[in-house]
Amino acid sequence: xxxxxxxxxxxxxxxxxxxxxxxxxxxxxxxxxxxxxxxxxxxxxxxxxxxxxxxxxxxxxxxxxxxxxxxxxxxxxxxxxxxxxxxxxxxxxxxxxxxxxxxxxxxxxxxxxxxxxxxxxxxxxxxxxxxxxxxxxxxxxxxxxxxxxxxxxxxxxxxxxxxxxxxxxxxxxxxxxxxxxxxxxxxxxxxxxxxxxxxxxxxxxxxxxxxxxxxxxxxxxxxxxxxxxxxxxxxxxxxxxxxxxxxxxxxxxxxxxxxxxxxxxxxxxxxxxxxxxxxxxxxxxxxxxxxxxxxxxxxxxxxxxxxxxxxxxxxxxxxxxxxxxxxxxxxxxxxxxxxxxxxxxxxxxxxxxxxxxxxxxxxxxxxxxxxxxxxxxxxxxxxxxxxxxxxxxxxxxxxxxxxxxxxxxxxxxxxxxxxxxxxxxxxxxxxxxxxxxxxxxxxxxxxxxxxxxxxxxxxxxxxxxxxxxxxxxxxxxxxxxxxxxxxxxxxxxxxxxxxxxxxxxxxxxxxxxxxxxxxxxxxxxxxxxxxxxxxxxxxxxxxxxxxxxxxxxxxxxxxxxxxxxxxxxxxxxxxxxxxxxxxxxxxxxxxxxxxxxxxxxxxxxxxxxxxxxxxxxxxxxxxxxxxxxxxxxxxxxxxxxxxxxxxxxxxxxxxxxxxxxxxxxxxxxxxxxxxxxxxx
Numbered sequence: 001x002x003x004x005x006x007x008x009x010x011x012x013x014x015x016x017x018x019x020x021x022x023x024x025x026x027x028x029x030x031x032x033x034x035x036x037x038x039x040x041x042x043x044x045x046x047x048x049x050x051x052x053x054x055x056x057x058x059x060x061x062x063x064x065x066x067x068x069x070x071x072x073x074x075x076x077x078x079x080x081x082x083x084x085x086x087x088x089x090x091x092x093x094x095x096x097x098x099x100x101x102x103x104x105x106x107x108x109x110x111x112x113x114x115x116x117x118x119x120x121x122x123x124x125x126x127x128x129x130x131x132x133x134x135x136x137x138x139x140x141x142x143x144x145x146x147x148x149x150x151x152x153x154x155x156x157x158x159x160x161x162x163x164x165x166x167x168x169x170x171x172x173x174x175x176x177x178x179x180x181x182x183x184x185x186x187x188x189x190x191x192x193x194x195x196x197x198x199x200x201x202x203x204x205x206x207x208x209x210x211x212x213x214x215x216x217x218x219x220x221x222x223x224x225x226x227x228x229x230x231x232x233x234x235x236x237x238x239x240x241x242x243x244x245x246x247x248x249x250x251x252x253x254x255x256x257x258x259x260x261x262x263x264x265x266x267x268x269x270x271x272x273x274x275x276x277x278x279x280x281x282x283x284x285x286x287x288x289x290x291x292x293x294x295x296x297x298x299x300x301x302x303x304x305x306x307x308x309x310x311x312x313x314x315x316x317x318x319x320x321x322x323x324x325x326x327x328x329x330x331x332x333x334x335x336x337x338x339x340x341x342x343x344x345x346x347x348x349x350x351x352x353x354x355x356x357x358x359x360x361x362x363x364x365x366x367x368x369x370x371x372x373x374x375x376x377x378x379x380x381x382x383x384x385x386x387x388x389x390x391x392x393x394x395x396x397x398x399x400x401x402x403x404x405x406x407x408x409x410x411x412x413x414x415x416x417x418x419x420x421x422x423x424x425x426x427x428x429x430x431x432x433x434x435x436x437x438x439x440x441x442x443x444x445x446x447x448x449x450x451x452x453x454x455x456x457x458x459x460x461x462x463x464x465x466x467x468x469x470x471x472x473x474x475x476x477x478x479x480x481x482x483x484x485x486x487x488x489x490x491x492x493x494x495x496x497x498x499x500x501x502x503x504x505x506x507x508x509x510x511x512x513x514x515x516x517x518x519x520x521x522x523x524x525x526x527x528x529x530x531x532x533x534x535x536x537x538x539x540x541x542x543x544x545x546x547x548x549x550x551x552x553x554x555x556x557x558x559x560x561x562x563x564x565x566x567x568x569x570x571x572x573x574x575x576x577x578x579x580x581x582x583x584x585x586x587x588x589x590x591x592x593x594x595x596x597x598x599x600x601x602x603x604x605x606x607x608x609x610x611x612x613x614x615x616x617x618x619x620x621x622x623x624x625x626x627x628x629x630x631x632x633x634x635x636x637x638x639x640x641x642x643x644x645x646x647x648x649x650x651x652x653x654x655x656x657x658x659x660x661x662x663x664x665x666x667x668x669x670x671x672x673x674x675x676x677x678x679x680x
Contacts, residue, residue, distance in 0.1 A: 044218040046209055051224035053087035056210040057253060060120035062090045063526050064175070065192070067111035067255040070228070078109035079259035080187050084533075092523040092530070094412055095516060101414040105533055110187065110258035114496035114541045114578070116529045117149070117160075117178040117192055119251060120522070121205060124164065124176055128198040129205075131162035133631045134574050135598040137181045137605065143243070147178050148193040150242050151185065152254070157242070158184065159605060165525055166632040167502050173521035177633065179499060181605060182581040183544050187259040191235055195248040207250050215249055258533075260552075263542040264481075266322070267424045268552055269329045271481055274309040274428055275435075277332070282439035283307055283432045285340075290448045293346075294375075297384035300344040301375060302448045306393075308432045310336040312425055316396070318405040322421040330421075338429040340436075341371040342391035344449065345384035348457040355451030357459035358387040360437040361660060362430060362478075362485070364471030365392060367506055367570075370400050378647040382466070385650070386657035389458050390466070391443070393433045395474050397422030397538065410514040413527055416534045423538030427478050434484045438463045464660040468492055468647050469571060472562075473500075476540025476579065479558050480547040486556050487664050489656045491563045491647050494575035495540035498532035502633040503572035505641070544582040548617050560585065561659045561666060562619040563652060566592060567626030569641035574629070576619065580606050585617040590674045592623055598631065613658075613665035620655070620670075622646040622677045640679060648680035 048056035055071070058064035063071070063086075071090075075083035086102035093099045129146040132139035139145060140160045149158035159181040164174045176194075184190060197205035213220045214232040235254050236246045285306035292300045311330035314320040325331035348358040365373040373379075374392035383390055396402065397419050409415045436442040437458060443449045444456030451457055465488035467475040472493030479488040494500050501507045518524050536542030546552045548560060562585060564576045580587065586609045591602040602621075609618055624645040627638040646652045651669040658667045669675070 039217060040219045041217045042219070044209060044213050044220055046213065046220050046222050046225070048210060048222060048225070050089070051222050053090045055253075056222070056225060057208065057251060058119050059208065059210070060175075061522055061526065063092070065117075065119035065251065065253055066526060066529055067115050067117070068253050069189075069231070069255050070253070072110070072256060075109065079261050080109040080256050082109060082256050084108040084110070092518060092520070092527050095519055098412060098414075100412075100530065104417045105530065108258050108533055109262045110256040112498070112529070112532045112536050112541065113183040113186055113257050113263075113545070114180065114499065114532065114536070115184060115255070115257070116498045116525070116532065117180070118175045118525060118529065119194070120175050121194070121197060121250070123199045123201075124205065125198045125200045125202075126162055126164060126176070128202070129196065131176075131178070133163065134161040135631055136600045137161050138601060140181070144196070146194065146196055148191075148195070148239070148242075148244050149178065149180060150191040150193070150239065150244070151188055152191060152238055153185070153188045155242060158182065158190070163632055166634050168521040168524075170521055175522060175525055177525075181578060183541070183578065184257045186257055186263065186545060189254055189256045191238060191252060191254045193239055193244050193252040194250045195244065197250045205250050211249075211251050215246060258536070260546065263536050264546070264552055266330055266537060267427060267477075267481055268554070270309070270311045270424065270428050271431060271483075272554060273332060274432070275483070277309050278432075278435070282441040283436045285436055285443065287446055287448050294343070295380065297345060297380040298343045298375070299346045299349060300448065302342045302344065304340055305337045306340055306432065306436055308336045308338050308429045310334050310425070311428075312421060316422065316425055318402045318422065319408070319418050320422070321417045336425065336429065338393050338433070339371055340391055340393050340433055341374050342389060342443065342449075343374055343380060343383055344389050344457055345380070345387065347384050347387050348389060349451055353452035355453060355455035355457045356387075357455070357457055358383070358389045359462070359464060359660065360458050360460070361388050361390050361464040361466045362434045362437070363390040363392040364395055364430070364467045364474060365399070366469040366471065368398055368400055368403055368406070369470070370394055378644070378653075381650075382647075382653045382656070385653060388466075388660075389437070389449070391433055391437055393429050394426065395423070395470065396426040396429065398426070398470055398474065406510070407513055410510055411517040413531055416531055420534045420538035423474070427474070427481065430478050431482060431484065434463050434482070438484060462662055465489065466491070466656060466660060469643065473539060473571070476547055476560075477538070477543045479560060480540070480543035481552060481555060482558065483555060486558050487660055488558060489561045489563065489659060492565050492568055492571045492643055493562055493579065494571045495544055495579045496532065496575055497535050497539065497541075498528045499578070500572055500575045501528065503574070503629070503635050505569045505635045505637065507635070540579065544579055548583045559664065560617045561656065563646040563656070564619060564621045565626070565642040565646055566596070566621055566623040567629055567636055568643050569636050570643045572629065573621070577603060577606065580619040583617055585619045586610075586614065588618065588620045588668070588670065588675060591621050593674045596623065597628055609666065612668040615665055618666045620675055622649065622652060622675050624677045624679045642679065645677045645680045649677035652677060
């Protein structure tokens with residue numbers, strides 16, 4: 001990948017080399033006041049609600065449009081030069097009348113790189129307004145597209161899709177979402193512009209008075225708005241330099257994306273501090289149970305605990321958050337005893353019982369599950385067929401014991417830091433489990449992991465990662481900071497919960513708690529956007545730019561193989577595509593059988609795998625006959641869920657095994673045809 005926002009040859013809109021010159025000239029002329037008429041063309045009297053803490057541009061809600069630099073202030077100490085500054089009185093309110101405490105959000109130096117861009121446009125005809133759906137992302141870069149996302153640093157336009165919120169019942173609450181099809185660059189400033197919009201009856205959508213005041217140079221009686229006028233003049237100048245005319249605009253605003261340091265420094269810090277404390281030793285561990293034999297595939301299942309440096313208060317139990325040091329980063333508070341479970345396949349032993357060492361791989365578990373899922377049938381088959389010892393620990397923060405705290409957060413999202421901080425501690429636990437698997441004094445030194453000859457059944461030369469579902473989601477962040485593995489398979493993965501949740505049937509259960517807790521429909525979507533700003537620190541969305549070939553400090557580069565289930569009811573393939581574009585993965589083609597998707601170009605913006613065997617990161621779509629997903633922010637529900645089909649298919653496992661190997665390659669197991677798998 002390149003440092004530019006759109007590193008793909010298929011993107012039709014490339015950076016205009018003259019953009020900085022044109023912009024500089026335009027800004028210079030504006031600064032010199034070379035116009036022949038007075039700046040203001042007239043006056044307008046406005047009465048916006050709380051302009052000192054709200055954005056008057058979208059009167060439908062104080063926090064719309066979102067995200068916006070209206071809710072930031074200058075901060076020379078931050079990497080971006082800005083800091084989020086939400087007022088508590090502006091935040092969303094739950095059914096008990098409690099407004100969200102913005103304290104943790106106000107530690108951000110910008111907004112999410114996967115921002116759920118939102119504003120309200122009454123009775124909008126999205127198609128007639130030339131705002132393309134997820135099935136036609138390429139059209140978002142057309143010269144006359146109804147929405148434009150402009151990277152002001154590179155001058156490039158960002159591909160996206162638009163959709164009206166289909167999750168609400170009242171049309172008065174149906175905001176427009178403009179969703180970037182590739183993550184926004186950390187630390188960059190973006191402009192969102194909506195133009196030439198059309199109502200359902202074919203009439204033109206007219207701009208609101210507050211925006212007209214800026215667009216048409218109408219002086220207002222509102223000091224807070226006048227204080228922002230220079231900012232909007234800059235927005236108009238930058239848009240005009242990019243070919244977006246001022247007169248056509250319904251709405252335009254800008255926002256800054258959080259920096260890499262702001263998003264990742266907490267996890268990188270606890271990783272580095274923890275491994276410095278460990279030094280050259282193995283993590284302490286205890287084997288508490290050995291089950292032998294288990295079945296025809298797994299000879300031995302081993303359970304136990306291991307010790308990890310802890311950076312949380314209260315022993316790190318659900319509901320707790322990081323302990324903070326004087327440097328503003330998490331502080332060491334002691335040790336955490338994490339559980340592990342491993343399966344040792346029969347293929348790790350020779351006929352006489354001596355060791356035939358197998359490849360070590362870290363595994364995880366599904367949504368709010370446990371390490372016990374390492375014993376699932378597909379994992380046992382993978383282990384025995386291809387010679388892997390799999391070990392898992394809990395993704396604390398999203399494990400079975402976190403259900404109660406998840407409910408508490410859905411009732412008051414002010415508590416979100418207790419989830420995100422435990423997720424980061426959970427990633428550290430996973431990294432320590434990996435070290436335990438490959439250290440000479442680690443698991444292989446225990447008789448439970450040895451053959452009759454006293455040798456370890458774990459081949460310590462290289463560690464791998466293989467995970468599915470939530471494990472595929474969390475595997476992205478773990479891989480981005482992993483120092484002991486460089487190859488990871490992410491099964492039915494995605495990132496960005498603000499994009500994913502409403503497209504998942506799993507959200508049904510949690511929505512039954514969230515919706516009554518936040519009865520204002522328009523605030524529910526804003527709440528998901530707010531949650532994502534914190535979730536970025538604890539899931540792959542905040543780390544995706546660094547997952548593969550632009551590693552974080554002290555981290556090796558990685559390669560990733562993504563296995564996606566066509567029509568997945570639980571993890572939206574659209575979210576996986578965004579991840580693939582961001583990490584620079586290439587896609588197997590044909591992606592699907594022609595006619596299976598409504599997409600004008602399936603996997604738009606993702607480069608095809610040029611030939612096999614392939615030595616880069618890749619995304620493979622496995623089709624087991626499920627219905628195509630809806631083109632809205634709603635989950636597929638028709639027929640059987642294909643979520644578990646890829647991992648259950650022997651050929652998909654063969655492809656994974658070829659990738660998780662010293663001579664790692666992505667091999668073609670689909671015969672130059674779309675990849676299909678039988679329903680499991």
